[in-house]
Amino acid sequence: MAGKSNKGRNRRVAHNAANSSDAVVPTDAPVKDNSSASEPIKADANGVSAVEESTEAKPEAKESETENSTSQPKQGDLHLYPVSVKTQSGEKLELQLNPGDSVMDIRQFLLDAPETCFFTCYDLLLHTKDGSTHHLEDFNEISEVSDITIGGCSLEMVPALYDDRSIRAHVHRTRELLSLSTLHASLSTSLALQYETSQNKVSSPGDTTKTEVPELDGLGFMEDVAGSLSNLLSSPSKEIKCVESIVFSSFNPPPSYRRLVGDLIYLDVVTMEGNKHCITGTTKMFYVNSSTGNTLDPRPSKSNLEATTLVGLLQKISSKFKKAFREILERRASAHPFENVQSLLPPNSWLGLYPVPDHERDAARAEDALTLLW
Incomplete structure (x- = not known):
């Protein structure tokens, strides 16, 4: 029995030794990184904790962000810089431009x-x-040509040469400006202004005041129906007439020998004074020729009047045109900005004047309506 007991005791010792050998960590198992534990120890040894280091790094990042935000402008902010413009007539204008503006924006x-x-x-x-001078193309941006943020920049309008297309566009633009006095009522804000002025006159302090009775307010709601219908349409604005007619002359097109000299177009103009003039449009200017009747005389007239624009020439020919054109520009400046925007199609209002006004002859209107622009 004693021998058996010793063998059993030896077996239990060997089994415990095997279990202890199994509990040893194998070399292939991943070793846990103790650097995280050593870092706070080192930080504590230096007298500064890791939390304090992280709090010190955050203010530095905030300071760098604030410096970047102050150095860079906001995305929605637009900085405008004054730039003077010298016109063809010698006048000076001042524009507020952004470096990102294009030349087309300036022209508009x-x-x-x-x-x-x-x-x-x-x-x-x-x-x-x-002191350098740059020629601006239509599709360029100002920043591509020069830096206007440094100041001292100015623009100058220099007359260019007309061609067949540009001179017809110039005549069309002149007619358009002269017809602004007859602006359609549906595009005008004068109706609202008329209503406000009429209401102010009614509620003037000089009128006798009457007591208001809430129970009787709804009884007379149909009394002013006729008056409200009559005030639905505003009275037509007074037409400002600058010239009797501006039409293309029957001398067109210029003969070949005049084309070689630079003639592009001939115009027949009747001023408010009743004078008839035949105007020659060349690649450089407009001038009054000596044509009379059915014979073309391309030589300049004795008055020798010429200008780079048709409006400038008409101002020299007719004093009434000069005065009336100034009134048109004043009316244009006092109108709402949206009223001056060119519409693609003319408006057709369902409200009109009665009796219907007479349809008079207008050669310029007929030319604009029947001429294809595309």
Whole structure:
């Protein structure tokens, strides 16, 4: 029995030794990284904790972000810089431009300005602070040519040469400006202004005041129906007439020997004074020729009147035109900005005047309606 007991005791010892050998961690198992534990120990040894280091890094990042935000402008902000413009007539305008504006934007603004609305054929020159001059193309941006943020930049309008297309567009633009006094009622805000002025007159302090009775307010709601219908249409604005007619002359097209000299078009103009003039449009200017009757005489008239624009020539020919055209520009400047926007199609209102006004002859209207522009 004693021998058996020793063998059993030896077996239990060997079994415990095998279990202890199995509990040893194998070399292939991943060893846990103790660097995270050693880092706080090192930080504590230096006297600074890891939490304090992270809090110190955050203010530095915030300071760098604030510096970047102050150095870079916001995306929605637009900085405008003053740039003076010298027109063909010698006047000076001041525009507020952004470096991202294109030359087409500048041309559109000059086309809407009263001082330059009748200039259609010109080149734009940019004069910089260092004295250099740049010719601006229509599809360029200002920043591509020069830096206007440094200041000292100016624009100059230089007359360009007309061609067949541009001179007809110039005549069409002139007719359009002269017809602004007969603006359609559906495009005008004068109706609202008329209503406000009439209401102010009714509620003037000089009128006798009457007591208001809430129970009787709804009894007379049909009394002013006729008056409200009559006020539905605003009274037509007074027409400002600058010239009797501007039509293409029957001398067109210019003969070949006159085309070689530069003649592009002939116009027949009747002024408000009743004078008839035949105007020659060349590649450089407009002037009054000496034609009378059915014979073309391309020589300049004795008065020797000429101008780079048709409006400028008509102002020299007729004093009434000059006065009336100034009134048209004043009315244009006082109108709402949306009223001056060119519409693709003319408006047709369902409201009209009664009795129907007479349809009179207008050669310019017929030419514009029957001429294909495409």
